[in-house]
Amino acid sequence: MDEAKLKKILGDINAPAPDENAKKSAVNLAVAEFKTVENQRKNAPQGISLFGRLTSKTTQTRRDPMQQKSKQRLMYGGMATAMAVVLIVGVTAQQTMIKNNEFVAQSMLATTNVDAAATAMESLADVNEAAPQEMEREEALPSAAPAPLPTPMDAPVASLTVTEQAAQVGNYATTARAKIATPGFAGAGADASRMMMAESMPYAPPPGVVVPLPEPINPYYQEEGRDKFQDFKPSPVKLVADEPVSTFSIDVDTASYSLVRRELNNGIIPNPDAVRIEELVNYFDYNYALPETRETPFKPTVTVTNSPWSKDKKLVHIGIKGFDIQTDQKPHSNLVFLVDVSGSMDSPDKLPLVKSSLKMLLDTLQPDDTVALTVYAGSAGTVLEPTKVSDKQTILNAIDNLNAGGSTAGAAGIEEAYRLAEKHFDKEGVNRVIVATDGDFNVGVSSDTDLKTIIEKKRESGIFLSVLGFGLGNLNDSLMQTLAQNGNGTAAYIDTINEARKVLVEEASSTLFPIAKDVKIQVEFNPELVQEYCLIGYETRALNREDFNNDKIDAGDIGAGHTVTAIYEITPAGATPSIDPSRYAEKKEAAQPKSEFAGEIGFLKMRYKLPKENESKLITTPISADANAAPNSDVTWATAVAGFGQILKGDTHIGNFTYDDVIKMANEAKGTDEFGQRAEFINMVRNAKASAPH
Amino acid sequence: MSKNEDRELIKRAQSGDAGAFEALANQYYETMFKMAYKFCGNRPDAEDITQESCIRLARGLHSFKGDSAFTSWLYRLVINTGKDWYKSNNRHPKSDDGLETVQVSAKGEDQLYAKQVIAAVYELPEGERDALLLVMSEGLSHKEAGQILGCKESTISWRIHEARKKLGALFEKEQKYG
Numbered sequence: 041m042d043e044a045k046l047k048k049i050l051g052d053i054n055a056p057a058p059d060e061n062a063k064k065s066a067v068n069l070a071v072a073e074f075k076t077v078e079n080q081r082k083n084a085p086q087g088i089s090l091f092g093r094l095t096s097k098t099t100q101t102r103r104d105p106m107q108q109k110s111k112q113r114l115m116y117g118g119m120a121t122a123m124a125v126v127l128i129v130g131v132t133a134q135q136t137m138i139k140n141n142e143f144v145a146q147s148m149l150a151t152t153n154v155d156a157a158a159t160a161m162e163s164l165a166d167v168n169e170a171a172p173q174e175m176e177r178e179e180a181l182p183s184a185a186p187a188p189l190p191t192p193m194d195a196p197v198a199s200l201t202v203t204e205q206a207a208q209v210g211n212y213a214t215t216a217r218a219k220i221a222t223p224g225f226a227g228a229g230a231d232a233s234r235m236m237m238a239e240s241m242p243y244a245p246p247p248g249v250v251v252p253l254p255e256p257i258n259p260y261y262q263e264e265g266r267d268k269f270q271d272f273k274p275s276p277v278k279l280v281a282d283e284p285v286s287t288f289s290i291d292v293d294t295a296s297y298s299l300v301r302r303e304l305n306n307g308i309i310p311n312p313d314a315v316r317i318e319e320l321v322n323y324f325d326y327n328y329a330l331p332e333t334r335e336t337p338f339k340p341t342v343t344v345t346n347s348p349w350s351k352d353k354k355l356v357h358i359g360i361k362g363f364d365i366q367t368d369q370k371p372h373s374n375l376v377f378l379v380d381v382s383g384s385m386d387s388p389d390k391l392p393l394v395k396s397s398l399k400m401l402l403d404t405l406q407p408d409d410t411v412a413l414t415v416y417a418g419s420a421g422t423v424l425e426p427t428k429v430s431d432k433q434t435i436l437n438a439i440d441n442l443n444a445g446g447s448t449a450g451a452a453g454i455e456e457a458y459r460l461a462e463k464h465f466d467k468e469g470v471n472r473v474i475v476a477t478d479g480d481f482n483v484g485v486s487s488d489t490d491l492k493t494i495i496e497k498k499r500e501s502g503i504f505l506s507v508l509g510f511g512l513g514n515l516n517d518s519l520m521q522t523l524a525q526n527g528n529g530t531a532a533y534i535d536t537i538n539e540a541r542k543v544l545v546e547e548a549s550s551t552l553f554p555i556a557k558d559v560k561i562q563v564e565f566n567p568e569l570v571q572e573y574c575l576i577g578y579e580t581r582a583l584n585r586e587d588f589n590n591d592k593i594d595a596g597d598i599g600a601g602h603t604v605t606a607i608y609e610i611t612p613a614g615a616t617p618s619i620d621p622s623r624y625a626e627k628k629e630a631a632q633p634k635s636e637f638a639g640e641i642g643f644l645k646m647r648y649k650l651p652k653e654n655e656s657k658l659i660t661t662p663i664s665a666d667a668n669a670a671p672n673s674d675v676t677w678a679t680a681v682a683g684f685g686q687i688l689k690g691d692t693h694i695g696n697f698t699y700d701d702v703i704k705m706a707n708e709a710k711g712t713d714e715f716g717q718r719a720e721f722i723n724m725v726r727n728a729k730a731s732a733p734h
Numbered sequence: 735m736s737k738n739e740d741r742e743l744i745k746r747a748q749s750g751d752a753g754a755f756e757a758l759a760n761q762y763y764e765t766m767f768k769m770a771y772k773f774c775g776n777r778p779d780a781e782d783i784t785q786e787s788c789i790r791l792a793r794g795l796h797s798f799k800g801d802s803a804f805t806s807w808l809y810r811l812v813i814n815t816g817k818d819w820y821k822s823n824n825r826h827p828k829s830d831d832g833l834e835t836v837q838v839s840a841k842g843e844d845q846l847y848a849k850q851v852i853a854a855v856y857e858l859p860e861g862e863r864d865a866l867l868l869v870m871s872e873g874l875s876h877k878e879a880g881q882i883l884g885c886k887e888s889t890i891s892w893r894i895h896e897a898r899k900k901l902g903a904l905f906e907k908e909q910k911y912g
Contacts, residue, residue, distance in 0.1 A: 073792040078750045
């Protein structure tokens, strides 16, 4: 190829100007590292011998195998004096090898950042040349690696000191950064922003506290198609005769709804695996009956209606509403924010939105609640030790100073966050870790199962977990679900400032204060009245029949004021079944309904634990066949949403039900719609209709 | 800032002056970022690699002896960091999502052609790609490129010859008949 042309094309690669924030954080990290290295160098003996000389591997051409070979030849072949040198080098090298091996093993077992692993690998590879530098290297390594992960079981003392060291480095970096970062809003700007906040938000910040306005999100480049979802199939129709009992865990997550809305607003039909029908239904607030006393945290409301999409079938709605906590009765909260500040978070709908969201949440807290802030990127570190909310400005400054850059070592961050929460554990209050991430944990323990193990271990400490997902394109939804489902937690997906307000302000009490945990539902259908049933949604939450009574099995949690809805589609006895009867099965005589249970379609059982208890309690209620009084608007609304979810997933049970039917039903059931969420849903259905393949 | 002042800054940083190091890092961040960007072709990766390079610079600056230009030394640092970064992240710079975003100043049809050529360059074997980028894009001599990549001048010449042959096979024909 023509050299001039090639030169022109390649010379033309137009590297964009670097991002100022990325630059700042990189430089600050480097300066912190420089100071650490310098301190060690000062303390290290210098120039004692030929081998003590400080040389760096970076100046050596270690990538060329031919050169390495020639060096070896020089070393091993030669005169007797050379042999002596070789012997010494050989011995040191062997020791190095052992040490480094240990180190590598350690760093593989524990979570370290990329660099530590890379350095360790290099040391192994370079062992022949590296002997002279070893003294320096050995000392430099521990601080370069962000501490082998402290596991609570082994060596708690040692790991603590190392983590503290890491925390110090973290602090250091932030203080250094704080110097450069310009202070947020001040003076007149602050007044203006305060007034605007007061108008636009139900919870206005107290006077004297500066809350920068959330900025509108401008268009920008987005990654596409790297989102990860757990795949699942819609639950099949089941014969009551074969399997009369259905068991599942409740799910109050709403992440799927915001994800679906975001995709549809962009004119894209979402990945079917991203549509979890129960999360769509539970996104909305319903006015189900509250329990009479606070002894029981919630009460089921059961309604039976005709199925709008199948002529002969019926829908059984099970609605639950947890009691709400009055503002003055809110328990003390000990919150640890864990913010992902890796490079991937550097886009307008991620880190800046996280900051605005956290500030909103801060406004809903009581003055003596405590908040701590940890971050994770290349390494994990504490930015803000637990601080009382009354010292709001300190917290706001810490939030404002967050910058994105580096890769994501989520597991180390989670360990650190739990450590902080444990340190200030409040027996009477609510202890919660709130993770804000795009879910891309690419360093250290990153497989879903390994993280699950960590989380499960931490769950027993009584600390709750909330996962807030941000951004799209690189979102690891499946990991977020794993975290939330296994860590006594909930997951929400935040795509706009409005969504942040819904999750963190309007629903602050349900997001923050659990009233029951490990809530499981089991329904046994009466074979005399019901032939078949099918649970709509909850596929990822299905439990085995025996799990219901096993208190060790984790299940979903309900927060103050949460509503949960589950919908079954049933085929009543006598209607045309979906499943043909078995030819060879023993034909039973059509027995007359036993008088005792004549009016019961089924029996509903719910098991739950109070937040601080480990013994389950039981709520039971029969589902009566004539519970189909006039369906109220809440039930119709939930049905419309469930129908929409099924169409969107391409579910085959839904028959000829179309987006238009959904819109019609939804319009009828819209109700007062205080926050405009139901209107937004209807709009979303229209978007789906427009984007659907014809 | 002149070369001499840079040398002065490097010396002060090498003797342990954190302020000088900070100035140096600020000064060369852009250079390193641009190198990293050329190496990987997309911003997020380039930022990660540059951050990592800055940290390695902090650890390894004292080993810079001044026997080559500081920028050449930096090149090697960034390229090696990039290699390690991709190795440990189990990825490769040529992944599709990266190349879509490469920015070139050419417009229209030329731009399309340029992007295709660049995509092909990223598909080349590592050694050939690096040699080509250093010589053609950064305008270094074969000798300098050899120093940075740790091989002989003649090896660089050979790699560039090979790379051009491969690219020629891909693009010359289309140009003649198209």
